[in-house]
Amino acid sequence: MNDEGRFGQYGGSYIPEILYSSQQQLLKAYRDAMNDAAFIQLVKSEMQTFSGRPTPLTYCANLTKMLGGAQIYLKREDLNHSGAHKMNNVIGQGLLAKRMGKTRIIAETGAGQHGVASAIVAARLGLECTVYMGAHDIERQYPNVFWMKQLGATVVPVTTGAATLKDALDEALRDWSSSYEDTYYLIGTSCGCAPYPEMVAGFQSVIGEEVKEQSTQQFGKYPDRIYACVGGGSNACGIFLPFVGSDAELIGVEAGGRSDAPGDHAMRFHTDQARFGIAQGFATKFLQDEEGQLQPTHSISAGLDYVGVSPILADLEEQGKVRMTSASDIEVMEAFKLLTRHEGVIPALESAHAVAGGLREAAGMSPDQHIVISISGRGDKDIFNIAKALDDEPFTEFLQTYLKEESV
Template sequence: MNDEGRFGQYGGSFIPEILYSSQQQLLKAYREAMADTSFVQLVKSEMQDFSGRPTPLTYCANLTKTIGGAQIYLKREDLNHSGAHKMNNVIGQGLLAKRMGKTRIIAETGAGQHGVASALVAARLGLECTVYMGAHDIERQYPNVFWMKQLGATVVPVTTGAATLKDALDEALRDWSSSYEDTHYLIGTSCGCAPYPEMVAGFQSVIGEEVKEQSIQQFVRYPDRIYACVGGGSNACGIFLPFVDTQTELVGVEAGGRSNAPGDHAMRFNTDQARFGIAQGFATRFLQDSEGQLQPTHSISAGLDYVGVSPILADLEEKGKVRMTSANDNEVIEAFKMLTRHEGIIPALESSHAVAGALREAAGMSAEEYIVINISGRGDKDIFNIAKALNDEPFTDFLHAYLKEETAQ
């Protein structure tokens, strides 16, 4: 990255003039904080004492035997407090906001995990919290919305556009434009204007740093491949970046959705529907139509349907340091079932994309090779979507009976 927050041709700051002074204040504060050893230690302590790091690297003996190829390990970010990798970043940014004297944080969220994590940290640090979330995502992820509200956060439904993550991000930017004096915008993924991509990826890199130590301890070398799902890109950046200059192959798995047709997926790579563009404060690969308008997206997982991607990952893919693939909705459900039934681990639908991509390739590898899959979150939040995808009639009957009983009372 250069001094302007550029990663090759990607990144940068394309923001309204009203936000320039706030963005510069944040950039200066972040640089000073990361040069302060006491602040860095405070972040590490909170990650350990509040979130429960380090998370384990778990060997999957049953799945390895079933697949019959590479040795399969999971990086268990699902075991963080709140059930996802999102805690790593919100702890860092929450403490930075407090250091800057801000009294309020705002956040955008798709799957809701970043919203819950932001609300948790806001409660711990005594900050006011507002979370913007697409109305469509609220319907898909209401358990997370419920917990955000219990934690004291204000959840604002966004009904514009497709009512998903892109639209929530737009609304959060509008809020920040009018409230920046006392408000910190706590972006949840490694996108947006500088220093957000670098900052989010930096706080998330604890994932990959732990994998380095754990892999040496458990199988005496670095993994041959690492797999991570890719929406905006925070969990992928977090596990990939510490390995960029090693021999480990880094594989990102995007949302292949229902089909390759426009609006049916969220693939920013390996498609002619995505190209260089500037939107929402930064430059990266966006899904666009022939006139440059951002396209609608689809994924079975609410957290992977962002129309753009981290400028860091766009640059790494262009340089051949990261390989991108995808998994469609059906493959994701099958991967979810495989991991759940063979290992007793319930992954989020986002993480199940990484599992699907990894299992598809693991069978063609040798038993002397090792792969690590980043389980970025747990599947509790996805119970309604998963039950629907599995056509679980008893669960549907239970919900109908429960609602009928509650209505009768």
């Protein structure tokens, strides 16, 4: 990255003039904090004593034997406090907001995990919290909405556009532009204007740093391949960046959705529907039509249907340092069932994309090779979507019976 927050041709800051002074204030505060050993130690301490790091690297003996290929390991971010990797970033940014004297944080969220993590940190630090979430995502991720509210956050439904993550981000930016004097915008993924991509990826890099140490201890070397799902890209940046320049191959798995038709997926690579663009404060690959309008997206997972991608990952892919692939909704559900039934690990649907990509390739590798799959979150939040996808009639009947009994 250069001093302007650019990663090759991607990144930068394309923001309204009204936000310029606030963005510069944030940039200076972040640089100062990263040069303060006491602040860095405070972040590490909170990650360990509050969030529960380090998370384990778990060997999948059953799936390894079943597939007969590479040795399969999981990086267990689902065991992080709040059930996802999101806590790594919100701890860092929450402490930065407190250091800057802000009294309120705002956040955008898709699957709701970033919203829950933001609400948790706000409660811990005594900050007011407002979370913007697409109305469509609220419907399919309501358990997370419930917990945000219990934690004291105000959840604002966004009904514009497709009512998903892109639209929630737009609304959060509008809020920030009118409230920046006392408000900190806590972005959940490695996108947006500088320094957000660098900052989020930096706080998330604890994932990859732990994998370096754990893989060396457990099987004597770095992994041959590392897989992570890619929406905005925070968990992928977190596990990939410490390995850039090593012999480990880094594979991102996007949301292949229902098909490769426009609006049926969220693939920003290897499709003629994605091209260079500038939106929401930064430059990257966006799904666009021929007139440059951002396209609708789809994924079985609410956290992977963002229309753009981290400028860091766009640049790394362009340099050939990260390989991008995808997994369809059907493949994701099959991978979810395999991991759940044979290893007792219930992944989030986002993470199941990485599982699908990893298992698909592991079978063709040799037994002396090792892969690590990032389990970026747990599947509790997806119970309604999973039950629907599996056509689980007893679960539907239970809900209907429960609601009927409660209304009497």
